[in-house]
Amino acid sequence: MDVDLIFKIAAIGIVVAVLNQVLSRAGRDEQAMMTTLAALVVVLMMVVQEIADLFDMVKTLFHL
Amino acid sequence: MEWMVKVAAVAIAAAVLGTVLRKTTPELALLLALCAGLWIMGVAAGGLGAVAALMEELAGLSGLSEELLEPVVKTVALSILTRLTAEICRSVGEQGIAAFVETAGTVLALVVALPLVRAVTVLMAEMLT
Numbered sequence: 647m648d649v650d651l652i653f654k655i656a657a658i659g660i661v662v663a664v665l666n667q668v669l670s671r672a673g674r675d676e677q678a679m680m681t682t683l684a685a686l687v688v689v690l691m692m693v694v695q696e697i698a699d700l701f702d703m704v705k706t707l708f709h710l
Numbered sequence: 711m712e713w714m715v716k717v718a719a720v721a722i723a724a725a726v727l728g729t730v731l732r733k734t735t736p737e738l739a740l741l742l743a744l745c746a747g748l749w750i751m752g753v754a755a756g757g758l759g760a761v762a763a764l765m766e767e768l769a770g771l772s773g774l775s776e777e778l779l780e781p782v783v784k785t786v787a788l789s790i791l792t793r794l795t796a797e798i799c800r801s802v803g804e805q806g807i808a809a810f811v812e813t814a815g816t817v818l819a820l821v822v823a824l825p826l827v828r829a830v831t832v833l834m835a836e837m838l839t
Contacts, residue, residue, distance in 0.1 A: 648749075649720055649749060651745055651749070652720065652723065652724050652727070652742060652745050652746050652749065653723075653727075655727075655738060655741055655742045655745055656727035656730070656731060656742060658738065659727075659730075659731040659734070659735050659738040659739070659742065660730065660731070662734075662735055662738070663731075663733075663734035663735055666734065666735075667734075682735060682737075685735070685738065686735075686737050686738065686741075689738055689741045690741065692745075693741050693744055693745050693748075696745060696748045696749075697744075697748065699748075699752075700748050700751060700752070701791075703751075703752065703755050704787050704790065704791065705787075707755060707758055707759050707762060707787075708762060708783045708784065708786065708787045709783070710783075710784060710787060
């Protein structure tokens with residue numbers, strides 16, 4: 647795991663915030679909502695792998 | 711020492727970025743905090759492994775059996791997971807889920823410690839009879 651992932655998540659968040667503002671100003675609130683949801687799913691997929699790695703690490707560390 | 715400096719740098723960077731994200735997308739701020747926490751735990755894992763190895767070595771020297779040490783190690787792992795999960799839930803304001811997680815962690819730690827209690831009971835019974 648790398649520190650890059652943290653900055654990647656922050657970048658995705660800022661891009662999505664900008665997109666959200668633009669879309670809601672253009673009167674497309676449902677698409678803004680969809681963008682937020684898609685970003686959430688993408689980031690969740692990235693983080694879930696790391697959570698699985700943490701569980702594996704705890705298991706191997708304590709020989710469980 | 712240099713690892714602690716890295717941990718501090720990553721934690722402060724993640725805190726700043728999380729504050730930026732919290733205004734617009736709080737759910738991504740949570741995932742960012744989670745990610746930073748996982749990275750920090752990954753850094754600390756090496757030290758934790760050394761401590762666990764030392765505990766096993768000391769237990770071997772003092773003649774403690776493996777099944778007596780195992781509940782202790784399992785309880786430590788359970789408490790680490792419980793605390794991390796509860797604090798992450800609490801940091802997004804889900805106090806209720808955090809309380810449930812803590813209760814579940816306590817119950818599971820008790821279940822893990824049951825063999826120890828049973829061993830003590832058997833020992834007491836042997837001493838009394």
